[in-house]
Amino acid sequence: MANEVTARIISIGDELLIGQTVNTNAGWLGEQLALIGIRAKRVVTIGDDDQEILDALASADENVVLITGGLGPTKDDITKHTLCRFFDTKLVRHKDIEASIVAFFEGIGRDPLDVNRAQADLPEACTVIPNDRGTASGMWFDRGRQVFVSMPGVPNEMKAMMGATILPKLRTQFQPPTIVHRTLLTTGLGESHLAQRIAGWEDSLAKERIKLAYLPSPGMVKLRLSTYADASAEAARERVDRKAAELYSLIPDLVFGEGEERLQQVVGKLLKQRGQTLSLAESCTGGYVSHLITLVPGSSAYYTGGVVSYANAVKMEELGIPSDMLELNGAVSQPVAEQMANGVRQALRTDWSIALTGIAGPDGGTPDKPVGTVWIAVSGPDGVRSIKGQFPGSRHLVIERSALAALDMLRRRLLPSGS
Amino acid sequence: MANEVTARIISIGDELLIGQTVNTNAGWLGEQLALIGIRAKRVVTIGDDDQEILDALASADENVVLITGGLGPTKDDITKHTLCRFFDTKLVRHKDIEASIVAFFEGIGRDPLDVNRAQADLPEACTVIPNDRGTASGMWFDRGRQVFVSMPGVPNEMKAMMGATILPKLRTQFQPPTIVHRTLLTTGLGESHLAQRIAGWEDSLAKERIKLAYLPSPGMVKLRLSTYADASAEAARERVDRKAAELYSLIPDLVFGEGEERLQQVVGKLLKQRGQTLSLAESCTGGYVSHLITLVPGSSAYYTGGVVSYANAVKMEELGIPSDMLELNGAVSQPVAEQMANGVRQALRTDWSIALTGIAGPDGGTPDKPVGTVWIAVSGPDGVRSIKGQFPGSRHLVIERSALAALDMLRRRLLPSGS
Numbered sequence: 001m002a003n004e005v006t007a008r009i010i011s012i013g014d015e016l017l018i019g020q021t022v023n024t025n026a027g028w029l030g031e032q033l034a035l036i037g038i039r040a041k042r043v044v045t046i047g048d049d050d051q052e053i054l055d056a057l058a059s060a061d062e063n064v065v066l067i068t069g070g071l072g073p074t075k076d077d078i079t080k081h082t083l084c085r086f087f088d089t090k091l092v093r094h095k096d097i098e099a100s101i102v103a104f105f106e107g108i109g110r111d112p113l114d115v116n117r118a119q120a121d122l123p124e125a126c127t128v129i130p131n132d133r134g135t136a137s138g139m140w141f142d143r144g145r146q147v148f149v150s151m152p153g154v155p156n157e158m159k160a161m162m163g164a165t166i167l168p169k170l171r172t173q174f175q176p177p178t179i180v181h182r183t184l185l186t187t188g189l190g191e192s193h194l195a196q197r198i199a200g201w202e203d204s205l206a207k208e209r210i211k212l213a214y215l216p217s218p219g220m221v222k223l224r225l226s227t228y229a230d231a232s233a234e235a236a237r238e239r240v241d242r243k244a245a246e247l248y249s250l251i252p253d254l255v256f257g258e259g260e261e262r263l264q265q266v267v268g269k270l271l272k273q274r275g276q277t278l279s280l281a282e283s284c285t286g287g288y289v290s291h292l293i294t295l296v297p298g299s300s301a302y303y304t305g306g307v308v309s310y311a312n313a314v315k316m317e318e319l320g321i322p323s324d325m326l327e328l329n330g331a332v333s334q335p336v337a338e339q340m341a342n343g344v345r346q347a348l349r350t351d352w353s354i355a356l357t358g359i360a361g362p363d364g365g366t367p368d369k370p371v372g373t374v375w376i377a378v379s380g381p382d383g384v385r386s387i388k389g390q391f392p393g394s395r396h397l398v399i400e401r402s403a404l405a406a407l408d409m410l411r412r413r414l415l416p417s418g419s
Numbered sequence: 420m421a422n423e424v425t426a427r428i429i430s431i432g433d434e435l436l437i438g439q440t441v442n443t444n445a446g447w448l449g450e451q452l453a454l455i456g457i458r459a460k461r462v463v464t465i466g467d468d469d470q471e472i473l474d475a476l477a478s479a480d481e482n483v484v485l486i487t488g489g490l491g492p493t494k495d496d497i498t499k500h501t502l503c504r505f506f507d508t509k510l511v512r513h514k515d516i517e518a519s520i521v522a523f524f525e526g527i528g529r530d531p532l533d534v535n536r537a538q539a540d541l542p543e544a545c546t547v548i549p550n551d552r553g554t555a556s557g558m559w560f561d562r563g564r565q566v567f568v569s570m571p572g573v574p575n576e577m578k579a580m581m582g583a584t585i586l587p588k589l590r591t592q593f594q595p596p597t598i599v600h601r602t603l604l605t606t607g608l609g610e611s612h613l614a615q616r617i618a619g620w621e622d623s624l625a626k627e628r629i630k631l632a633y634l635p636s637p638g639m640v641k642l643r644l645s646t647y648a649d650a651s652a653e654a655a656r657e658r659v660d661r662k663a664a665e666l667y668s669l670i671p672d673l674v675f676g677e678g679e680e681r682l683q684q685v686v687g688k689l690l691k692q693r694g695q696t697l698s699l700a701e702s703c704t705g706g707y708v709s710h711l712i713t714l715v716p717g718s719s720a721y722y723t724g725g726v727v728s729y730a731n732a733v734k735m736e737e738l739g740i741p742s743d744m745l746e747l748n749g750a751v752s753q754p755v756a757e758q759m760a761n762g763v764r765q766a767l768r769t770d771w772s773i774a775l776t777g778i779a780g781p782d783g784g785t786p787d788k789p790v791g792t793v794w795i796a797v798s799g800p801d802g803v804r805s806i807k808g809q810f811p812g813s814r815h816l817v818i819e820r821s822a823l824a825a826l827d828m829l830r831r832r833l834l835p836s837g838s
Binding site: 224362 | 430433434435436437438439440441442443445446447448449450451453458459460461462463464465466471478491492493495526527528529532534535552573575632634699701704705706707708709710712713714716717718719722723724725726727728729730732733736737766767768779780781782814815818
């Protein structure tokens with residue numbers, strides 16, 4: 001579109017190119033820009049190399065260029081020198097910044113070295129952006145209709161700078177068109193089958209100027225609707241809301257949440273609403289479901305605990321599985337899964353319980369029960385139910401996928417309809 | 420150096436630009452290339468946009484161009500069409516690939532759709548690279564002295580393809596100078612204190628033409644030694660081995676493994692060697708230690724299971740913690756941690772046990788026991804010992820760091836010296 005505001009992100013650092021550090025800054029910046037209606041078109045990741053940095057700056061035709069990294073006190077950090085060359089300016093000592101660096105070091109009980117004080121040497125042509133969490137200042141350059149901003153690569157310093165100064169300044173300067181998003185989270189059907197199920201509806205999006213993106217990750221597919229607010233943000237929001245409601249009505253069984261929600265948060269919210277509690281009995285998932293649940297702050301309100309019954313002896317003693325049941329059916333079986341769920345629910349006196357028993361691989365599969373076979377049981381006030389899943393992929397993926405399937409099974413039981 | 424082989428990585432996907440997915444592929448690829456002596460000069464991340472992809476391809480002057488993403492079956496995935504334009508070729512149906520796609524879907528009990536079969540339509544001018552974990556094939560193009568390789572963005576599919584086919588092929592075709600590496604894994608000391616402890620030794624590396632990299636990640640610091648094999652690979656290996664031995668002798672207490680080893684694998688190996696077993700009692704880590712241990716294939720040989728005692732009632736009933744002990748000391752205390760360890764070891768009749776109880780945050784901290792306070796106890800044949808940790812960071816990081824500290828505590832107990 002005509003008045004679109006675009007951005008390039010330049011991530012500088014040898015460590016990013018050789019996998020020492022994962023570049024999480026770029027994605028975060030892209031997300032923050034999107035939220036104020038600026039579209040990141042390109043991320044360029046390069047080493048601490050003068051010529052590479054110059055190339056990345058010179059080839060930028062986007063409105064906004066955000067640069068992170070290479071502002072440390074050591075010799076290999078060259079970004080500000082290269083910026084001086086690019087903008088034909090020179091470094092000057094900023095006394096106020098030097099004073100804040102000295103104060104910063106006093107705060108951690110150290111004396112600043114000369115290299116630390118030299119971080120107060122900044123390009124004459126820039127507007128200095130203060131860093132209240134570290135010693136590397138940010139730099140803002142206007143050039144024609146473009147803006148270039150250089151920030152430290154340390155995530156929390158960069159993020160604080162963006163939030164306090166840079167995002168508000170970009171918004172004022174560019175007044176970008178608003179983008180409206182909604183993301184529905186689905187589980188239970190792969191990307192291509194999901195696409196087939198909503199194909200007819202998907203064709204109706206173009207004339208509403210709405211884009212749909214499929215974002216698959218293990219065990220789930222996110223569906224993101226987005227549109228530009230050409231006329232008013234309200235009208236765009238209304239268009240997206242209407243299409244999101246249509247989409248939901250097509251696949252109510254598959255949608256478990258929205259936006260950044262996680263399945264374990266949705267389950268936790270439902271349990272809280274009902275004032276009910278949960279316990280777990282895990283075999284093949286080895287504590288992973290419990291880990292997911294306890295990643296949610298405040299989960300102790302509904303989660304009392306669980307048993308990881310890796311050995312059969314633990315299944316018998318802690319969960320009351322009769323030894324003849326194990327012998328007759330094997331540990332990976334419907335009766336064992338159901339008894340595990342009932343056993344832990346009884347032992348820990350909770351309203352609900354989930355149990356998983358299966359073969360995560362790579363070994364242990366049989367023709368009858370190949371790797372990826374997992375029995376999942378959910379026990380609750382209205383009894384126990386179970387399903388057999390067959391999950392593809394590595395050991396890690398079988399664990400991940402069966403955990404999500406188990407959480408989704410509980411979620412469905414907790415819905416008012418109790419499907 | 421003159422015969423240096425360089426690479427560009429092109430990551431394609433709207434989701435990477437807006438922060439929905441973190442680009443972990445690029446760093447992994449850079450690392451793998453570095454290991455065979457190819458230097459990643461630049462990562463370019465762009466959306467699913469024809470013109471952007473063409474620009475990124477056309478501007479590449481590196482020897483090797485690795486492209487990931489945009490090969491899914493849905494409409495928004497356009498990479499292979501753009502590749503056809505760039506290489507002036509057309510898509511043709513590969514019957515053998517189609518057959519393997521059909522077989523893949525049979526394996527998971529589904530019928531392939533037309534869009535799935537269409538993933539067998541591949542550029543005529545490329546060498547097809549098989550994907551044994553999914554349905555999107557890789558594509559290898561030679562153009563003059565350059566190689567372009569397109570791969571799916573799904574990490575495990577891409578990694579399998581790189582390992583089985585692409586890295587060996589690149590090595591044969593470019594014969595990059597050999598790099599010899601060794602990576603020692605340390606835990607127990609932060610990066611800067613570690614650097615201080617080995618500073619003198621580090622100065623001796625330059626004259627051996629060995630580079631040392633500090634690679635910190637939560638709970639550990641990897642130390643990587645690397646050198647080019649100028650004369651012979653054997654001589655370079657010998658140089659690196661000698662320096663690695665010196666390094667180990669300086670910090671034997673901190674080194675827990677090498678290369679890609681994980682702490683839980685090291686612990687598992689030690690338990691196996693001793694023919695001993697392990698159980699767990701987790702409170703604040705909520706099953707995460709159990710999850711780490713059971714990620715290791717074959718862990719059922721030494722791990723019998725555990726109890727996640729999130730609620731105090733579970734601590735009392737499953738682990739035999741007296742209620743007055745909880746009242747007197749609080750759940751986050753030395754006596755409770757030690758009794759948890761003894762209790763689970765007794766209940767599950769194992770040789771060893773680990774217990775953790777702490778405050779993962781963000782709520783629940785007090786002036787006396789701030790967020791990040793974690794008591795860790797290890798119980799074994801020679802009694803129970805415990806330490807109090809104070810771990811910084813978010814809920815997730817407190818869980819991660821205390822889990823690694825607990826595993827390391829057990830590891831030390833399992834060493835012949837039993838430190």
